[in-house]
Amino acid sequence: MDISQIINELGDDREFYFHAVSPPIMQTSNFPFKKVADLTQAFEDEMQGYLYSRGLNPTVDILRKKLAAMDGAEDCLVFNNGAAAIFAGILANIKSGDHIVSVAKPYTWAQRMFDVVLPRFNVSVTYIDGADIENWKNATNDNTSFYYLESPNSWDFAIQPIKEVADYAKSKGIITLLDNSYCTPLYQKPIEMGIDMAMQTATKYIGGHSDTLGGVLCGTKTMMKKIFDSEYLNIGSGIQPFNAWLLIRGLRTLPARIQRITKTTATVVEYIKQHPKVESILFPLDETFPQYELARKQMSGACGLFTFVLKTRRREDIVTFCESLRHIMMAVSWGGHESLVIPKCAGIPVADFDPDNTEHRFIRMYAGLEEPGYLVNDLEQALANVPE
Numbered sequence: 001m002d003i004s005q006i007i008n009e010l011g012d013d014r015e016f017y018f019h020a021v022s023p024p025i026m027q028t029s030n031f032p033f034k035k036v037a038d039l040t041q042a043f044e045d046e047m048q049g050y051l052y053s054r055g056l057n058p059t060v061d062i063l064r065k066k067l068a069a070m071d072g073a074e075d076c077l078v079f080n081n082g083a084a085a086i087f088a089g090i091l092a093n094i095k096s097g098d099h100i101v102s103v104a105k106p107y108t109w110a111q112r113m114f115d116v117v118l119p120r121f122n123v124s125v126t127y128i129d130g131a132d133i134e135n136w137k138n139a140t141n142d143n144t145s146f147y148y149l150e151s152p153n154s155w156d157f158a159i160q161p162i163k164e165v166a167d168y169a170k171s172k173g174i175i176t177l178l179d180n181s182y183c184t185p186l187y188q189k190p191i192e193m194g195i196d197m198a199m200q201t202a203t204k205y206i207g208g209h210s211d212t213l214g215g216v217l218c219g220t221k222t223m224m225k226k227i228f229d230s231e232y233l234n235i236g237s238g239i240q241p242f243n244a245w246l247l248i249r250g251l252r253t254l255p256a257r258i259q260r261i262t263k264t265t266a267t268v269v270e271y272i273k274q275h276p277k278v279e280s281i282l283f284p285l286d287e288t289f290p291q292y293e294l295a296r297k298q299m300s301g302a303c304g305l306f307t308f309v310l311k312t313r314r315r316e317d318i319v320t321f322c323e324s325l326r327h328i329m330m331a332v333s334w335g336g337h338e339s340l341v342i343p344k345c346a347g348i349p350v351a352d353f354d355p356d357n358t359e360h361r362f363i364r365m366y367a368g369l370e371e372p373g374y375l376v377n378d379l380e381q382a383l384a385n386v387p388e
């Protein structure tokens, strides 16, 4: 289906709400019944109709339809945030004694789940460099039931050969989940490449205005029902109607925003690359990116987020740079209207800062919806404060 039809029409059943262009927020907890038999049926399969908003809700359903279609998936569940989507997608598909193979340095809260929560239930994890299919094969053993991918990673943008990993997993009966937050389905379609579950945080590009959180999990109807009947209802981490409404609103302008951000990012990346105080830049669709060829093969675009390293080896210079920015804010997250930076060293104890470890000197930037020249000027004046 055409993306324009998905974002403007699919799921918007306007005849049910007075032909209003914008859908109502069905701010209700429950839905009454006239017949006991109908109630019984709803108890038997809560995914068949509206019973209680911890399960299905009409506003949320509009969003689910659009997001499933964007991913080319049969169905979709929307969670209160991305971390909840990851948690449910994994938990529904593992049991005690299982083994997971994950890319190294996955998103913080996926890693917390692997390192802190799952070991309590006798589930072990092996982290690998996911760039090479051989590493996936070598890490897989008889009790491996799950592969966790994140392509690209949101700090160093490491990517995996998605189709190869998905094909191998299928041959072994292993379930795959890929965090597609960086690309969104506009720039990468994991389900088409054979991945079982495509996950993305809706907090970032879909919301687009830094005013709500959400998390998306797409897959087959069978898989989504399995998760709905257990983890989704049980943890109660489904999205609320108002937040779903904000995400529907965000979706209407997603392609326009992504287009604009892609253009701006190209300008900002070029500016940073040529700056004499900059050592290197990491951006998947830049020729200098180590996995450039693979990125070009499986991603139709990249935007917004990139990482650069200053030539200075002093932590205080990185601090000076970040604190000198007048318009670009220092904050976590990305995907909104506002440009952001975050230095990796903010999360490393000062005494542990090691300039020989390039990662410690990472500065991640997100280019938002401002004019490119406005961002370049801000970077220029902040870089002027960094000693040669």
Ligand SMILES: *Cc1c(COP(=O)(O)O)cnc(C)c1O
Pocket: 081, 082, 083, 084, 107, 154, 179, 181, 182, 201, 202, 203, 204, 213, 214, 215, 333
């Ligand atoms: C932000 C983020 C998440 C988690 O999403 P939340 O909505 O913040 O819970 C997951 N993966 C990546 C890559 C992210 O950047």
